[in-house]
Amino acid sequence: MHKEAAIREPLVLGHKSYHDVTEDVCKPIEDKAPRMWYILFGIALVIGLYGVGCIAYLLGTGIGVWGLNKTVGWAWDITNFVWWVGIGHAGTLISAVLLLFRQKWRMAINRSAEAMTIFAVFMAGTFPLIHMGRLWLGYWVLPLPNQFGSLWVNFNSPLLWDVFAISTYLSVSLIFWYIGLIPDFATIRDRAKRPIPKKMYSILSFGWSGRAKHWNRFELVSLVLAGVATPLVFSVHSIVSFDFATSVIPGWHTTIFPPYFVAGAVFSGFAMVQTLMLVMRKAMGLEAYIHVKHVEYMNIVIMVTGSIVGVAYLTELFVSWYSGVEYEQYAFINRATGPYWWAYASMMTCNVVSPQLMWFKKLRRSLMFTFIISIVVNIGMWFERYVIIVTSLHRDYLPSSWTMHFPSHIDIGVYVGTIGLFFVFFLLFARFFPVLALNEVKTILKSSGESYKNAPDHGHHAHGHASHDDHTEENTNSNNQ
Amino acid sequence: MAEKVIYAMYDDDDVLKDGAKMLVAKGVKVSEVFSPFPIHGIDPIIGVKNTRLGIAAFLFGITGTFLATYGMRFFMITDWPINIGGKPNGTYLENMLAFIPVTFEFTVLCAAHGMAITYLLRNKMVPGMPAQNPDPRTTDDKFVIELRASENAQFSVDELLSMLKQTGIIEIDQKEIN
DSSP states (O other): OOOOOTTSOOSBOSSOOHHHHHHHHHHHHHSOOOHHHHHHHHHHHHHHHHHHHHHHHHHHHOGGGSSOOSSOOSSHHHHHHHHHHHHTTHHHIIIIIHHHTTOTTHHHHHHHHHHHHHHHHHHHHHHHHHHTSOGGGGGGGSOOOBTTBSOOOOTTOHHHHHHHHHHHHHHHHHHHHHHHHHHHHHHHHHHOOSHHHHHHHHHHTTTOOOBHHHHHHHHHHHHHHHHHHHHHHHHHHHHHHHHHHTSOOTTTOOTTHHHHHHHHHHHHHHHHHHHHHHHHHHHTTOTTTSOHHHHHHHHHHHHHHHHHHHHHHHHHHHHHHHHOOHHHHHHHHHHHHSTTHHHHHHHHIIIIIHHHGGGSHHHHTOHHHHHHHHHHHHHHHHHHHHHHHHHHHSSOSOGGGOOOOOOOHHHHHHHHHHHHHHHHHHHHHHHHSOSSOHHHHHHHHHHHBHHHHTSOOSOGGGGGGGGGSOHHHHHHHHHHO | OOEEEEEEEESOHHHHHHHHHHHHHTTOOEEEEEOSSOOTTHHHHHTOOOOOHHHHHHHHHHHHHHHHHHHHHIIIIIIOOOOSTTOOOSSHHHHHHHHHHHHHHHHHHHHHHHHHHHHHHHTTOOTTOOOOOSSGGGGTTOEEEEEETGGGTTSOHHHHHHHHHTTTOSEEEEEEEO
C-alpha cells in the first residue's frame, strides 16, 4: 500500500470507516430534500424558464432581437459561448490531468466538477445553435450528403473544428463521468429500500458487480480515458481560440491565443468549481471530504493560471506595440483607454490582481475569501471575452461605421437564462446523483484518511475499525507531528 | 448441474488479500472477489489477467484517424474542392494542416466511445441488468471471496470451509447455483 508522509495533511478528516463514506454520500440522496433545495431549485427554474422564453422569442422573430449591428456582428452570444466552454474546462482537467498525475485530492471533487463541466458545455452549445436562427437545421453542421448537390461542410474552417471539438469533448466527458458513476449507482441501488428508486438506480447501475476483473477493466478504462481526455481538454479551448486567431481582425489574430485561452479556461473553471463546492460541502455535510486543503489546492491552481493569463495580457500589449502595425496598436490602445475602458479595467482587476492575493496562505485558506474571489474571477473572465470580442469589432477600419454595442433585453435574458438552467441541472444532479466518487474515496481512506494515516502502525487489521479507535490516542498522535 | 459455491465475507480489503494469498498458497482456486472498490494487488494473487481494453482503445483510435483522413480527403479534395482565398487545395498533403484538428478530435472520439462500449459489453453491463453481486453489502464496506467446489475438486467442502475460517472472515455462506 502506498504510504504518505505524516506531515501531509489528511484528505479525509475525522474517523471515517468505509461504511461512513457510503453513509455520508448516500444520506442526502435517500433523505427528503431540504426546504432550501426546493427554494433554490424554484428560483433557478424560474430564471431558466425565462431564458427558454427568450430563446423561443428569438427563434420566432430572428437574430435581430439581439443588440447586434452591422459593425458588431458578434457580441454576447459568442462571449457567453466562450465563457461557458471555459467554465467547462475544470471538470475534465480535474479528473483526467490530475488522475495522470496521481493527485489524490481530485477524488473528492472530480464527480461534481465533471457534472459541472457537462452542464456548462450544454449551456455553451446552446449559443451557436440558437445563433443559427433555425435551430432545427442544426444538423447541417455535420458532414452529411444533402439535397443541394454534394457541397460538404468546410473542413478548413475553425468554426467546423469547433463543432467536432465541442461535441467530442461533451460526449467523452459524459462517458468518463458515467463510467465512474456506475459503481456508485450500484452502491445506492444496493441500499435503496423503496421500490421505485431501487428500480431506477438498478437501471442506471447497469448491473454492476464489483468483480476483481471488472475493477481491473474499470481502472484501465479510467486511465486510458484520462489519457485521451487530457489532450482533448487542451485542444478544445485552443480550437475555440482559433475562431478568433485565424481571422484578420486586429486584436484577434495573435498566435498567443491558444495557450492564453486554455489558461483562462482552467482559471474560470476552477473558480466555478470553488463557487459550487463551497456551497455544496456545507449544504450536504461533506466538510470532512472537501475541506480547507482541497480549497487551498484549487486556489493554487487559480493563482497559477491567473498569473499565466496576466502574463498573456501584458505580452499582448507588448507585441502590439512591437509589431509596428498601426491598426494592431490602435486596437489595444482603444481597448484600454477607449469607450470600453471600464470593461478592460474590470478584466484586469478581476483576473490579474485578484488571484495574486492567493499568495497569502491565510487568504487562500479562508473559505469566505475564496468564495468571493471565485465569483470575482468568473465576472472577470466574462469581461475578458467581451473585451476581446466587442472592443476589437466596434471600431473597425472605417471610422464612419464606428459604433457601440448595447445588449438588448433578449441578450440579457438568454444569458441569465443559461445560468438558471445550469443551476437547475446542477441541483438535480446534487439531489439524485452521488456527488462524491464515494467508492474511489474509499481507496484513499487508508493512505490519506486522518484516522488511518496517523494511527500507530500496529498491523492494518486493526484499521478496519477506525471508527472505534481510541480518540485520545488519535489526538496525541496528531500532536506529535 | 447444480454447483456448490462458497461465499466468505471480510470487512477489510487487506485481510481479504492476506486470506486470498494464504488460500492460493495451499492450492485453492479463488474464482472471484467482489469488492466495493478496486483492491490494489489482488489481481496477480487470484490470477486475474490484465485487461486488453487498452489495445482495443488503440485500434478504435487508429480506425478514427483513418476514417477522418479518408473522409476529409474525399469531401475536400476529391468530391468538391473549395477555393478559399486561393489557398492550395489540389492534394491532401497541401491542405493537411487544416485537417489536423478534426483528425485528432475524431481519433479521440472513436477511441473513447469504442473502448467504453467494449468495456460495457465485456462486463455484460447494459441498462436494466439485474445486480450481479452476491450480497448487497459488497458495494458498501464488505469484501467477498467466492470459491467453487468444482474448481477445487481436490478439497472437500468442509476442508475449504475450515481453511476459510482461518483467514479472518466475518461471515460465510453456501449456495447451490446452476
